[in-house]
Amino acid sequence: MPIYEYACRRCKGEFQTLIMSVSDEETLICPTCGSRRLDRLISRVAYHQSERDRLNSYDPGARRSDSFYKDSRNIGLQAKKRAQQMGVDLGSGFESKLEKLRTDPGSILRDSE
Secondary structure, eight states, X not given: OOEEEEEETTTOXXXXXXXXXXXXXXXXXXXXXOOOOEEEOOOOOOOOOOHHHHHHHOOTTSOOOHXXXXXXXXXXXXXXXXXXXXXXXXXHHHHHHHHHHHHOTHHHHHHHO
């Protein structure tokens, strides 16, 4: 069951709704002003990228936006890329510590006290 996003041509409001059948879309009205003059929007999409693909596409010299540093999946990416370039296996111990850091970054500080 797809959830579609719409924009109202009258009030310029945007909303999402679950469309169960074609008839649902035919009777759709803007929840703000009641208008039937709606445009379906192209929604933002997301896709899954494997850890291997992320590592292979990672460029250590590229400039990064703030969102890159807010994503905990990027913790350790630099070390893993460098190890890959040098042909070094960091081992399962590194992976488990990295996963702990990604899921609970404060644990590193608590564990070092």
